[in-house]
Amino acid sequence: MKHLSRIYLILIFGILYIPILTLILFSFNAENSTAVFSGFSFRWYIELFNSPDTFEALRNTLILAVLSALISTVIGTAAAEGIYRMRSKLMKSAISSVTNIPMMNPDIVTGMSMMLFFVAVFGILGLSGDSMGFVTMLIAHVTFCLPYVILSVLPRINELGNSLSEAALDLGCTPIQAFFKVKLPNIMPGVISGMVMAFTMSLDDFVISYFVVGSSSFQTLPLLIYSMTKKKVTPDMYALSTLVVVTIFILLVISNLKSGKRVGDKRKGGVKK
Amino acid sequence: MAKLIELNGISKSFDGEKVLDSINFYIRDGEFVTLLGPSGCGKTTLLRIIGGFETADEGNLYFDGVEISDVPAHKRNINTVFQKYALFPHLNVYENIAFPLRLKKISEEDIQTRVRDMLGMVKLSGFENKSVSTLSGGQQQRVAIARALISHPKVLLLDEPLGALDLKLRKDMQNELKSIQQKIGITFVYVTHDQEEALSMSDTIAVMAEGEIQQIGTPTDIYNEPKNAFVADFIGESNIVDGIMLEDNRVKFSGHIFDCVDGGFGENEAVDVVVRPEDVDVVAPEAGMLTGKVTSVTFKGVHYEIIVDIRGFKWMIQSTDYVSPEATIGIYIEPDAIHIMKKSKYSGMFGDYSSFSDEMDRLSDADAAEEF
Incomplete structure (x- = not known):
């Protein structure tokens, strides 16, 4: 039984991580081969950093992700507060x-419907598909990020209840001050995690972006990588993916260390009591 | 003392259910007023209307002679100590108390002296930098009071502030609240379902039931001269029996004619007669005005609680002398211990101890506690 559970564990971790490890390994391959490892080199990393297309796409992806995360967080938090205040159940x-x-819908449906909508709107405005791109993608990304923000903020607001806001009003805050000075700081963890979720959703979205980018030349990383697979995936994409994996790993470690510390603080507080 | 707050025909319904029914009531400047009643009687709603968190469906609310029915909470010179304190968890003790001052753009030095003075008054000096979540219930309570008082409101509303504290701490805080109120001399409006708390702290008590004010008066008035069976039963223990007022100062109940000190009723008018358990003297059967059989005796520390069956009505008597169960005893009642009330819709609902037991007492306490 003990052996079985160990084998099971190894199997699961193997399936999860061997592909990623292979990818990392081949990003250091000296030759342009996806099958034979012929020696260690940084060749593909150098090539990656010398490719202006990739950097352009990376920059676009980040700008898009940051903007859509910020916008959807603002709108989503306001929406959550609005939903909380509704009188009718x-x-x-x-x-x-x-x-x-939008969260439950398959991306492909969301993507197609957005495309249809933008085509119709652009048609009415008499604009060509070329002017699609950044703006349409931003709108689309904000749209599909919104539910995640609301989903992460609304439970916080419900949990917090009305008493703190009432106390703030009682002590002389205007309703706006009460929201920013008291409510927002106390729902901040939900707001932040909503924003992070929105950021990552936007970062790796391919399907919806693919539909709404139109005929413009605006490229994000997922779009760029996809367009490359049509020809042949070069190992510099392995290098890029490796960098992404490493970045995510580092971020995860940092956030785990931080939350671990927070739990520790709480324990200390509990002892004092 | 001038009228500070005046409520004129205040009514409020939630989902079609009337919570407050045409409340008329005024509060004088500097008074300690308690709204007392069982849970669900509308006392908290009334407090929330005064604080500006609810709007009355009908009626007018005046503050210092000015109508404030439509003034939002943050523009009223009234602060509240909430049931669960509602301290701001993202701020420490100092910042919690300084919060109202920071809104008013007061200089940092002034804030510092005022917060320190206030901390001294609520006996929390040295707690400035503590996080509020590490404080005990009693300490959180003090922070909440300090925060509510720091901007010098004219009225402090307190919504069952001691409900979450244990008995010993509650007694200490009662004294402390009373002395704070006397020191700063502002009006306190206090909501509670605890009659003992109300009696020991208030200048004026308003007893509420079913969305209506049953009686307003000083603690001694309310205790000694309850207006109806509900008030008599809710405040302290009472034996409430049916009686007939033969003429002024003469009442007949339980088959005996008693001298009393009340008058002004019609001839042979049916009335409710209240006798407090501590006002009944146990005497020998032949010397008693009434006689009955003891059905139970409970030792309560200060006294024995004796239930006596007198002509089918169970009386409660508190006596420091022990009597044995099953014994036949006589009782004697002084004329001024008999209080006569007009019949009301609460007549016959309270004041008989035939279904009384400690267990029931505890059950109803638990019910009350659950609502908070």
Whole structure:
């Protein structure tokens, strides 16, 4: 039994991580081969850093992800507060369900419907598909990020309840001051995690971006990599993917260390009591 | 003392259910007023209307002679100590108390002296930099009071502030609250379901039930001269029996004619007669005005609680002398221990101890506690 569970564990981790390790390994391959490892080199990393297309795409991806995360966080937090304040329970649950639809929908459906919408709007405005691109992608990304922000902020607001806001009003805050000085700091963890979720969703979205980019030359990393697979994936993409994996790994370690520390602090507080 | 707050025909319904029914009531400047009643009687709603967190469906609210029914909470010179304190967890003790001052753009030095003075008054000096989540219930309570008082409101509203504290701490805080109120001399409006708390702290008590004020008066008035069976039963223990007022100062109940000190009723008018358990003297059967059989005796520390069956009505008597269960005893009641009330819709609902037991007492306490 003990052996079995160990084998099971190894199997699971193997399936999860061997592909990634292979990718990292081949990013250091000296030759342009996806099958034979012929020696260690940084050749593909150098090539990657010398390719202006890749950097352009990376820059676009980051700008898009940061902007859509910020915008969807602002709109999503406001929406969550609005939903919380709704008096009618029916209306409340109806609106919460509706905001979840973009999240449940397959990306391909969201992507196609957005494309149709933008084509129609651009047609009415008499603009060509070339002017699609950054703006349409930003709108699309904000749209599909919104539910994640709401999903992460709304439970916080519900949990916090009304008492702190009422106390703030009681002590002389205007309703706006009460929100920014008291409510927002206390729901901040939810807001931040919503923003991080929105950022990562935007970062790795391919399907919806593919549909709404139109005929413009605006490229993001997922789009660029996909367009390369049509020809032949070169190992510099392995190098890029390796960098992404390493970045995510470092971020995860940092966030785990931080939350571990926070739990420790709480324990200390508990002892004092 | 001038009227500071005046409520004129205040009514409020939630989902079609009337919570407050045309409340008329005023609060004088500098008074300690308690809204007392069982849970669900509308006392907290009334407090929230005064604080500006609810709007009355009907009626007017005046503050210092000015109508404030439509003034939002943050523009009222009234602060609140909430049931669960509602301290701001993202701020430390100092910043919590300084919060109202920072909104008013007061200089940092002034804030510092005022917060330190306030911390001294609530006996929390040295706690400035503590996080509020590490404080005990009693300490959080003090922070909440300090925060509510720092901007010198004219009225402090307190919504069952001691509900979450244990008995010993509650007694200490009662004294402390009373002395704070006397020291700063502002009006306190206090909501509680604990009659003992109300009696020991208040200048004026308003007893509420079913969205209506049953009686307003000083603690001694309310205790000695309850207006109806509800008030008599809710404040302290009472034996409430049906009686007939033969003429002024003469009442008949339980088959005996008693001298009393009340008058002004019609001839042979049916009335409710209240006798407090501590006002009944146990005497020998032949010397008693009434006689009955003891059905239970409970030792309560200060006294024995004796339930006596007198002509089918169970009386409660508190006596320091022991009597044995099953014994037949006589009782004697002084004329001024008999209080006569007009019949009301609460007549016959309270004041008989036939279904009384300690267990029931505890059950109803638990019910009350759950609501908070």
